[in-house]
Amino acid sequence: FDVVPVDLESLQNYIAWLLTEATLLGEGKRELYARQAKTILAVANQLGGKYLQRKKRSEFGRTYYAGLSVQNVNKELRSAMLGDCWEYDVRSSVVAWKMSFAKEYLQNTGLQQEVKRAFSATLWYLQSKAEFMQQVQDHTFDGTSNVPPDLQPKLIKAAMTALCFGAKLTKHGWRTSDAGWQNPALADIIKNETERTRFMACRDVRDFVREQSALDAYIYKCVEAQQRDLLKLDIVRANKRPSKAKVIAYLYQNAEAQAMAKAYEFLKGKKIGVLAKIHDAFVVRKRLTQAMKHELEDHVRDATDNEYWRLGEKQLERWGDLLTLDEKQRIAQHKAFIANEVEYMREKAKQRKQ
Secondary structure: OEEEEOOHHHHHHHHHHHHHOOOOOOHHHHHHHHHHHHHHHHHHHHOOOEEEEEEEEOOOOOEEEEOOOOOOOOHHHHHHHHOOEEEEEEOOHHHHHHHOOHHHHHHHOOOOOOHHHHOHHHHHHHHOHHHHHHHHHHHHOOOOOOOOOOOHHHHHHHHHHHHHOOOOOOOOOEEOOOOOEEOOHHHHHOOOHHHHHHHHHOHHHHHHHHHHHHHHHHHHHHHHHHOHHHHHOHHHEEOOEEOHHHHHHHHHHHHHHHHHHHHHHHHHHOOOOEEEEOOOEEEEOOOOOHHHHHHHHHHHHHHHOOOOOOEEEEEEOOOOOOOOHHHHHHHHHHHHHHHHHHHHHHHHHHHHHO
16 A cells, blocks of 8 residues: 545545535536545544555556545645645656657667757757647637637647657548547547647647657667567557557556656655655655755656656645635625614714704
């Protein structure tokens, strides 16, 4: 098991918010989140403020947890569980991992190019992601779009994530081996065909996909030449043949697990406790100093020989006290009483003047 400390008061406040104030959430989501929060709270109450997560190791290298865990709850519930803390995640993890093969790829394929020229779109994505995403968003959506402005960045992010994990730049679906029909992943994300076409036509997107495809092909050829036994594993095969996408996923997730193990090793050496582990992210109680963060990044870069491994940081805040429904009703009644008293006094003053 991994043990997670739970901020009981914060979690209770989150539940109160769900039941009384979360009016913008659909009924189904609100019920699900409340049920999950109440389950965690019940367990933590019995275990003195701790929640147990049973480890479930994947053959692909990651460690999951059986049942409800800090990994699979929504971000607000995660904040409510853990209280005030800081989350550190590997920026563009899979893309950064693939880029660790870029120099080797150029050397072994005889291409006389510098990395920054051969992989300019990928480096832009890694080093100035917000700018890259804004450029793609501006190309995809125009002023007539029915997609709300605050939703547009989320769709672009989802579409780019799908491309990072092997989604195709294709407009049309295809017939599957079992006579079914499969729509392209992008069609489920950017549903408007005109906007999806603009996204796929964006030069930055096409350059990014071309560069990722080159790295995918190179990594797979390395496996064919050096790790033939890996291709025999059932978990990387589809329709009795090795799947390039599954092979890449297997290698990436194992590399991710090794990199995170190095990060945890570093934190342990510095006597910094890890509250929660979330694949390519971890949560600690206090913010790392910039010097400590840079030292950690350098430690993992050296250990994994990946100069692109970088951490992002985000503050998670506990859920503060919320007024109960009864308290709100009492306050509302008191305000109404005061308002009536004020109006009554005004009327009395007018009568005296007359």
